Amino acid sequence: MGIIWTIIIGFAAGVIAKFLSPGSNEPAGFVLTTVLGIIGAFVATFLGQALGWYRPGEGAGLVGAVIGAVLVLMAWSMMSRRNA
Numbered sequence: 001m002g003i004i005w006t007i008i009i010g011f012a013a014g015v016i017a018k019f020l021s022p023g024s025n026e027p028a029g030f031v032l033t034t035v036l037g038i039i040g041a042f043v044a045t046f047l048g049q050a051l052g053w054y055r056p057g058e059g060a061g062l063v064g065a066v067i068g069a070v071l072v073l074m075a076w077s078m079m080s081r082r083n084a
Contacts, residue, residue, distance in 0.1 A: 006059045010034070010041030013065035020066070021073050036076070040069025 014037020044060035044067060054060065060068065 002057055002059050006041045006045060006065075007038050009059065009062055009065045010038035010069070012062060013037040013040050013069045016062075016066050017069035017073055021070055036072055037065065037069045040067075040072045041065035042068075043072060044068030 011034050014033045014035070017037065017040060018033050041060055041064075044064035045054065045058075047068070048054040048060050048064055049056060049058070
């Protein structure tokens with residue numbers, strides 16, 4: 001159930017992160033927004049468990065997932081600027 005919950009939270013986090021940090025180099029579309037949020041939720045979960053904020057098997061909440069999604073979005077923007 002943890003992975004499914006992370007995916008659901010990740011979807012919402014992707015939508016929120018896209019509104020928080022709009023830009024010209026961001027991914028567009030429903031699928032990419034969902035993927036961005038899911039990756040952000042997994043990043044937040046991994047970092048939170050590594051830092052001891054979450055127990056093993058415990059996922060990041062919505063706020064953590066949004067922060068993770070914003071970090072992934074910033075990395076995406078930096079990589080797309082470098083390639084352009």
